[in-house]
Amino acid sequence: MNWQNESGGESRRLVVIGGGIAGSLLAKSLQFDADVTLIDPKEYFEITWASLRAMVEPIFGERSVINHRDYFTNGRIFTSNAIDITDTNVLTAEGFIIPYDYLVIATGHADSVPETRTARLAQYQAENEKIKSAHSILIVGGGPTGVELAGEIAADFPEKKVTLVHNGSRLMEFIGPKAADKTLKWLRSKNVDVKLERRVDLNSIPELDENGSKTYHSSAGETIKADCHFLCTGKPLASAWLKDTVLKNHLDVRGSLVVDEYLRVKGRKNIFAIGDITNIPEIKQGYLAQKHAVVAAKNLRLLMAGGKESKMAAYKPGGKVTAIVSLGRRDALAQFPFTTIIGLVPGMIKSRDLFVGKTRKQRGLEGWNLKLHELDD
Ligand SMILES: Cc1cc2nc3c(=O)[nH]c(=O)nc-3n(C[C@H](O)[C@H](O)[C@H](O)COP(=O)(O)OP(=O)(O)OC[C@H]3O[C@@H](n4cnc5c(N)ncnc54)[C@H](O)[C@@H]3O)c2cc1C
Numbered sequence: 038m039n040w041q042n043e044s045g046g047e048s049r050r051l052v053v054i055g056g057g058i059a060g061s062l063l064a065k066s067l068q069f070d071a072d073v074t075l076i077d078p079k080e081y082f083e084i085t086w087a088s089l090r091a092m093v094e095p096i097f098g099e100r101s102v103i104n105h106r107d108y109f110t111n112g113r114i115f116t117s118n119a120i121d122i123t124d125t126n127v128l129t130a131e132g133f134i135i136p137y138d139y140l141v142i143a144t145g146h147a148d149s150v151p152e153t154r155t156a157r158l159a160q161y162q163a164e165n166e167k168i169k170s171a172h173s174i175l176i177v178g179g180g181p182t183g184v185e186l187a188g189e190i191a192a193d194f195p196e197k198k199v200t201l202v203h204n205g206s207r208l209m210e211f212i213g214p215k216a217a218d219k220t221l222k223w224l225r226s227k228n229v230d231v232k233l234e235r236r237v238d239l240n241s242i243p244e245l246d247e248n249g250s251k252t253y254h255s256s257a258g259e260t261i262k263a264d265c266h267f268l269c270t271g272k273p274l275a276s277a278w279l280k281d282t283v284l285k286n287h288l289d290v291r292g293s294l295v296v297d298e299y300l301r302v303k304g305r306k307n308i309f310a311i312g313d314i315t316n317i318p319e320i321k322q323g324y325l326a327q328k329h330a331v332v333a334a335k336n337l338r339l340l341m342a343g344g345k346e347s348k349m350a351a352y353k354p355g356g357k358v359t360a361i362v363s364l365g366r367r368d369a370l371a372q373f374p375f376t377t378i379i380g381l382v383p384g385m386i387k388s389r390d391l392f393v394g395k396t397r398k399q400r401g402l403e404g405w406n407l408k409l410h411e412l413d414d
Pocket residue numbers: 054055056057058059060076077078079085086087088089117118119120143144145146147181182275278311312313314321322323324325326361
């Protein structure tokens with residue numbers, strides 16, 4: 038491969054750190070324009086918003102957990118964590134030194150998930166067994182993850198007792214109170230016991246009764262009986278590793294990378310950051326992370342072809358919060374700038390396929406459908 042540009046000389050070695058929602062799309066988009074290396078500790082890219090469905094229906098994961106090699110066919114993959122960056126190289130945990138001309142950081146939020154696709158699918162199977170064998174389930178955290186998991190379990194296993202405990206005064210603080218209130222009513226109508234403004238003490242080991250059921254304690258002084266629990270609290274940004282690198286002064290107090298309007302790390306000509314890791318003033322959502330990838334790819338293509346910086350595309354932050362939160366297979370809550378609706382209509386937009394076909398197609402893959410659990414009439 039010769040990655041010299043037309044004006045001669047400049048190479049196009051692009052290193053992408055993080056193969057999540059943003060990094061996978063960017064790597065796929067530029068794989069035939071540059072000499073691309075993707076670094077990710079997982080061998081696969083995962084459509085995060087399908088992960089809760091995969092817990093109640095593990096076969097769903099077959100489409101939402103995708104080996105990097107399936108969509109990124111023309112480039113190098115290092116299955117590893119990046120642990121250091123200099124002005125010219127990236128160092129991986131295995132000790133590989135990877136030189137770059139352009140760098141993109143897309144490490145999102147820290148999560149500990151298995152390295153291989155097979156192990157990830159097995160994990161879904163195990164979580165599914167845990168749900169199926171429990172009579173009562175405690176979900177800790179009433180953000181979108183906890184709410185969507187409660188919705189999935191309530192829809193597929195209506196006979197199970199689900200308790201959702203959230204420390205805030207309303208569910209999903211990132212959306213408006215009206216949307217949170219509608220969601221609360223929906224969950225309660227499905228017999229989910231939602232308890233607000235309290236924390237579950239997970240530091241002490243819950244007491245076991247003779248049937249194997251556990252007794253958890255909340256900060257409100259009550260006891261909650263459940264056979265198992267799922268922790269759905271927020272995850273930290275995956276930026277701690279940047280604190281001893283050349284980018285240490287480009288992190289804000291929250292650990293986000295400070296970017297300019299072109300999505301370059303502020304003050305750096307050849308380093309971009311996209312996705313949740315950035316300090317862009319907007320909610321951290323995958324559909325926005327993908328928009329970042331599109332803008333950064335455009336700018337990188339321009340720069341690598343010797344184009345002028347003045348021609349770069351600027352990213353316009355997402356305005357009013359738009360969000361669709363699925364509530365099982367049929368229903369969803371949608372907050373649009375002009376209205377908030379709940380029920381079948383937003384459910385038709387998202388809840389059946391959870392945009393899995395669309396997300397696969399964006400990566401050049403078939404949106405193929407397995408014989409998934411059909412909607413009950
Ligand atoms: C359960 C759940 C449901 C969601 N639902 C929705 C939804 O319905 N709609 C929506 O728009 N958004 C949703 N989101 C949010 C969305 O998933 C994120 O906004 C999106 O994943 C951010 O993309 P990203 O590429 O920045 O980070 P991620 O997708 O988190 O990817 C980060 C990647 O970086 C890798 N990485 C981390 N550290 C390193 C390192 N040191 N070196 C190399 N690689 C590293 C990780 O392995 C990972 O592959 C949901 C999130 C979750 C968890």
